[in-house]
Amino acid sequence: MDVQKDKQPSAADMISLLETNIVCTVSHIEELQAYEGRNFYLRIVKSEQDQCDYIGNLTEFVVKVTKCEEMRESKWKSLKKILNCLLHCGFTSTKLLSTYKMEKNGIVYLVLLLNYIPGSPLMYHWSKLDKTMVIKQMGEMVANLHNTLQTLDPSLFAEEKDEENAWVLENASVMLDYLIAIKDEKEREIIDSIIKQFIYLMEQNGEHFKKGIIHGDLHEMNLIVNWKDGQLQPHCHSSGNHTVKDLFGIIDFSSMCVSCYIYEVGQIICDFMVSTCPDNCYSVAVTFLSGYLKCRNLNQHELSILFISIMTTLCQYYVIREHKFHGQTNNEYATLGAKKAYHLIMAYHNMTDIFMSNLSKFLQNDFNIDLKNS
Known part of the structure; x- marks a missing residue:
């Protein structure tokens, strides 16, 4: 058993977080392989009340969970700028849509919401x-x-x-x-x-x-x-x-x-x-x-x-x-x-x-x- 991962935010935590912030229903979620931290793929059904402009018409996402101490605010803001630059230059790269913070077992985690690249x-x-x-x-x-x-x-x-x-x-x-x-x-x-x-x-x-x-x-x-x-x-x-x-x-x-x-x-x-x-x-x-x-x-x-x-x-x-x-x-x-x-x-x-x-x-x-x- 990987005890460290068991202490980190779970799939159920991700469903709760995203359904609250995006106002949607998560129809599917699965954990992806990760060296450290946790990554999840998910699909959503959007609610008519959804007003999240940053997700547009997207219904498939990847969420990456990491400790806040391992990715400070200055870093993810820089990442967002660089990813936008790469997309503008014609690369097929992921895009950082939003970030959330959540606490579990006394540790504050950063959750990054990213678009899903098919394949x-x-x-x-x-x-x-x-x-x-x-x-x-x-x-x-x-x-x-x-x-x-x-x-x-x-x-x-x-x-x-x-x-x-x-x-x-x-x-x-x-x-x-x-x-x-x-x-x-x-x-x-x-x-x-x-x-x-x-x-x-x-x-x-x-x-x-x-x-x-x-x-x-x-x-x-x-x-x-x-x-x-x-x-x-x-x-x-x-x-x-x-x-x-x-x-x-x-x-x-x-x-x-x-x-x-x-x-x-x-x-x-x-x-x-x-x-x-x-x-x-x-x-x-x-x-x-x-x-x-x-x-x-x-x-x-x-x-x-x-x-x-x-x-x-x-x-x-x-x-x-x-x-x-x-x-x-x-x-x-x-x-x-x-x-x-x-x-x-x-x-x-x-x-x-x-x-x-x-x-x-x-x-x-x-x-x-x-x-x-x-």
Whole structure:
């Protein structure tokens, strides 16, 4: 039993909250997978007395429940501005419609009401899709997303910097304190070495890394897709040409922060590697980069830290899970990828030179980027 979730607001609490605030009848509600906190999908039947302009004609929603201390008012207000900007720029992203506060068991929670993007997470469709095509398309979409986010003022999150958040890659040193949760001494030494190498390279070259607002949690569960005949279908139904922005519905921006774009690139490649091709890290990386580099440049310093960024992300999956969720064996989403991450750490930790040599050849041949002189 996940005791922590049992103490949080439940489906019944959400029904009561929304039927009171929107003046509607909730006809269906179901809990969605979540690493922490709780997420719910729901459908409503609107009342004739409903006067909530902010929901318009919508009848399907997602509600996200988080502790108020984990998302201050300044953050969700910034999120609302950024999401509106992304929608204006043609991305298929969720929209923050409203927020509510509620108390349960002495804790104040923030409830975010979001529009529902039809489809289902990319995670459930890999076996039906052309993986190479989708990963390349994802590279293009992320590059476009980073280009747009880089135009926004990072001060939107000036108050939100959390140096203790181990999920933010430049806070990797926090994981060193978590290594006590890793009982095997050999494993601990390998992971310690990876994290310290990343910290060293970050300190040596960090001034060369482009930085700005990033999504912060852009993985296959936060990408909503529709598919047909092995290909992704656009979310928009208007006639005309479609772009990669139309193929991926982006959700869950609650981890949005200011960070280095190359770190998010490494995290996304890592997630795709775990999900689609654990035997060939290089193949996933070059496929993603072949899409990304068409739309956005990465400099030599950024590309040189890519492999160790991927490895440090694998360490995040494994170490944070062991530290934070030790004993919660039935928390399937919390353990998702952790076992694979462990095996990949053990398989790849000595392959830096091979990966970088192959990456260097690809970059030279396809994009005329010379890593050897970086």
